[in-house]
Amino acid sequence: MEQNILKLDPKLKLVYVWQQPVRIYHWTNALAILVLCLTGYLIGAPLAIQSGAEASYSYWFGIVRFIHFVAGYVFFFNFIFRIYWGFVGNEYSRWNNYIPLKKKQWKGILEVLKIDIFQLKLGPYETVGHNALASTTYFITFIAFVFQCLTGFGMYAAMSPSWFPKLFAWFVPLVGGDLAARHIHHLLMWVFILFAMIHIYLVFYHDFIERNGVTSSMIGGWKFIEVHDDEKGEVKDER
Amino acid sequence: MTKKRPTVYEELQEKGYSRREFITFCGLMGAWLGLEASGVTQIVKALETKPRLPVIWLHLQECTCCSESFIRSSHPIVGDIVLDKISLDYTETLMAAAGHQAEKSLHDTMKNHKGEYILMVEGSIPTKEDGIYCCIGGKSAYEVLKEAATGAKAIVAWGNCASSGCVQAAEPNPTGATPIHKLVHGKPLINVQGCPPIAEVMAGVVVHILTFGRIPALDSLNRPKAFYSRRVHDTCYRRPNYDAGLFVQTFDDENAKRGYCLYKMGCKGPNTYNSCGVIRWNNGVSFPIQSGHPCIGCSEENFWDNGPFYEHLKSFPGFGIESTADKVGLGLGVATGAAITAHAVATNIRKRKLINKGLKEIEKEKENAKE
Numbered sequence: 001m002e003q004n005i006l007k008l009d010p011k012l013k014l015v016y017v018w019q020q021p022v023r024i025y026h027w028t029n030a031l032a033i034l035v036l037c038l039t040g041y042l043i044g045a046p047l048a049i050q051s052g053a054e055a056s057y058s059y060w061f062g063i064v065r066f067i068h069f070v071a072g073y074v075f076f077f078n079f080i081f082r083i084y085w086g087f088v089g090n091e092y093s094r095w096n097n098y099i100p101l102k103k104k105q106w107k108g109i110l111e112v113l114k115i116d117i118f119q120l121k122l123g124p125y126e127t128v129g130h131n132a133l134a135s136t137t138y139f140i141t142f143i144a145f146v147f148q149c150l151t152g153f154g155m156y157a158a159m160s161p162s163w164f165p166k167l168f169a170w171f172v173p174l175v176g177g178d179l180a181a182r183h184i185h186h187l188l189m190w191v192f193i194l195f196a197m198i199h200i201y202l203v204f205y206h207d208f209i210e211r212n213g214v215t216s217s218m219i220g221g222w223k224f225i226e227v228h229d230d231e232k233g234e235v236k237d238e239r
Numbered sequence: 240m241t242k243k244r245p246t247v248y249e250e251l252q253e254k255g256y257s258r259r260e261f262i263t264f265c266g267l268m269g270a271w272l273g274l275e276a277s278g279v280t281q282i283v284k285a286l287e288t289k290p291r292l293p294v295i296w297l298h299l300q301e302c303t304c305c306s307e308s309f310i311r312s313s314h315p316i317v318g319d320i321v322l323d324k325i326s327l328d329y330t331e332t333l334m335a336a337a338g339h340q341a342e343k344s345l346h347d348t349m350k351n352h353k354g355e356y357i358l359m360v361e362g363s364i365p366t367k368e369d370g371i372y373c374c375i376g377g378k379s380a381y382e383v384l385k386e387a388a389t390g391a392k393a394i395v396a397w398g399n400c401a402s403s404g405c406v407q408a409a410e411p412n413p414t415g416a417t418p419i420h421k422l423v424h425g426k427p428l429i430n431v432q433g434c435p436p437i438a439e440v441m442a443g444v445v446v447h448i449l450t451f452g453r454i455p456a457l458d459s460l461n462r463p464k465a466f467y468s469r470r471v472h473d474t475c476y477r478r479p480n481y482d483a484g485l486f487v488q489t490f491d492d493e494n495a496k497r498g499y500c501l502y503k504m505g506c507k508g509p510n511t512y513n514s515c516g517v518i519r520w521n522n523g524v525s526f527p528i529q530s531g532h533p534c535i536g537c538s539e540e541n542f543w544d545n546g547p548f549y550e551h552l553k554s555f556p557g558f559g560i561e562s563t564a565d566k567v568g569l570g571l572g573v574a575t576g577a578a579i580t581a582h583a584v585a586t587n588i589r590k591r592k593l594i595n596k597g598l599k600e601i602e603k604e605k606e607n608a609k610e
């Protein structure tokens with residue numbers, strides 16, 4: 001039988017990019033955000049249940065809020081862990097990749113915009129870790145995470161008897177009270193929804209165009225990378 | 240000048256209040272302020288031994304609803320204690336003096352009680368066009384305030400106007416209305432928030448100052464903690480309906496009749512710190528939520544700009560009155576979906592070569608093999 005098999009280029013190699021902790025972080029984070037968006041949306045626009053029941057028979061809204069707060073804690077500590085890992089993880093997960101301070105990173109952003117977003121140039125533009133535009137976007141998302149935690153726990157301080165959310169109470173007056181904090185919190189939900197749409201699409205796009213196994217790299221950790229002899233330094237040997 | 244001024248209790252006795260009424264009042268005050276039993280004794284002692292507080296009460300850019308609220312309090316002494324007995328060496332609205340006489344009384348108070356008097360302000364300060372929007376005796380409100388604040392022991396900002404600008408400061412704030420705390424610095428200042436504040440809260444603040452000689456503990460927005468540390472939502476009697484997810488959907492539905500939670504009608508109770516659910520209004524008769532109306536958040540900063548009052552979410556600036564974060568978000572979501580689709584189509588056209596690269600190579604290999 002005739003099969004479409006392309007023999008692997010001997011210059012294609014596997015690089016271990018995402019260490020296990022980064023992968024666990026990623027999926028915990030994605031799951032927590034999914035739950036937080038669903039329950040958060042319900043908190044903002046509860047379902048119209050018309051019922052003649054006495055309040056004492058039901059507690060569904062309380063449960064939705066409870067799930068939101070539990071997921072909020074998971075989200076927060078998972079994020080704290082990722083911040084820590086940005087200092088001790090491998091070279092691809094370190095903070096210097098995410099914060100565009102170097103000229104090279106800005107050049108990279110421009111290149112990615114030209115090749116992948118506006119498609120003015122044919123590609124491919126390959127990097128081992130995140131590309132420059134992606135890492136900058138993740139950095140902005142991380143900042144949004146910080147504000148989501150500040151507004152979330154800031155509001156939670158008024159409803160929780162625990163000491164922990166009280167650590168965030170100082171933030172709410174800075175934005176002008178609970179109403180403003182709630183509004184920012186609600187808006188950021190939409191930022192994450194839009195981010196996730198674009199993010200997931202672009203992951204698929206890169207896998208489709210570059211065939212480097214980027215989608216499964218967040219599951220198994222490995223990516224296919226072509227070795228370019230002439231561009232030294234572009235692709236480094238991990239192990 | 241007064242030589243030996245009578246104590247508050249003496250003045251109340253003169254007015255015909257009995258000992259029993261006096262003690263009842265002190266007990267109520269202690270309870271509202273959240274004091275221990277010994278605190279009530281302190282109040283009794285303070286009112287028995289201290290003379291009335293010298294007070295200058297300024298009426299600036301306001302509607303006088305704070306004063307109105309005051310005279311509808313639950314205990315007659317509450318009104319008397321501020322409006323008659325403790326206070327009002329100068330107040331534009333209620334004093335008998337007018338014109339030059341009034342000005343003199345203001346200056347006498349400022350001179351004779353320098354460093355002792357409490358400055359109470361109702362209303363905000365217009366700051367645009369040199370403050371011409373509110374002038375008294377030929378001076379702008381800001382000048383009057385600055386002058387009176389210099390010798391004040393402490394400043395009490397009554398209501399949302401003085402605390403955060405209220406309706407005058409709402410977008411686009413044509414007069415540049417500004418709250419007191421942004422204009423006067425370096426003096427102890429209390430924001431007694433609300434539009435208007437609850438009478439008992441106002442009296443409680445005055446009694447606290449008189450009893451303890453200092454201002455009460457404040458929260459981060461300078462509101463007295465005793466009255467503003469809990470949300471309306473936390474003391475709301477409709478709260479069980481909220482937790483059960485039983486909501487009024489429209490003002491005239493069955494759920495409204497059953498007294499369900501007003502959250503979906505735009506109730507701002509979950510974001511508003513005040514004592515309405517506990518002390519209530521007009522002699523404890525009711526409060527907005529009990530009367531079927533959602534809380535509008537009148538003790539919070541910028542509550543006029545955080546509307547609409549009958550929507551859960553604030554309207555989105557720049558997108559019109561009806562636009563909420565959800566509508567804008569959904570719109571952007573659809574736009575993003577469209578952009579993604581367009582991008583995917585473009586990719587398949589522009590990057591055809593890349594996509595077909597492997598297949599072409601296989602074809603070539605197959606042809607090579609045939610040859």
Ligand code: HEM
Binds near residue numbers: 071
């Ligand atoms: C990606 C993360 C999150 C998303 C998308 C999200 C989303 C939302 C949304 C849409 C609301 C409804 C706002 C409204 O009333 O209109 C909400 C409420 C809230 N969220 Fe979050 N949230 C997130 C994280 C957190 C975190 C980390 C906390 C911290 C505990 C938190 C605590 C709260 C609280 C306290 C409320 C108000 C609940 C109430 O009124 O009873 N959220 N959230």
Ligand code: HEM
Binds near residue numbers: 131138141196200216
């Ligand atoms: C089916 C869903 C998802 C898939 C397949 C997926 C896949 C991936 C992949 C392959 C990467 C590495 C990409 C690169 O090298 O640039 C990545 C990174 C990332 N993703 Fe996702 N993702 C998904 C959902 C989400 C969601 C819902 C969020 C949160 C809103 C999210 C947030 C992130 C972040 C913050 C990173 C950077 C991770 C880091 O550097 O630690 N992902 N994702």
Ligand code: SF4
Binds near residue numbers: 471472500507508
């Ligand atoms: S009516 Fe308002 S304050 Fe009362 S429980 Fe409902 S949302 Fe909370």
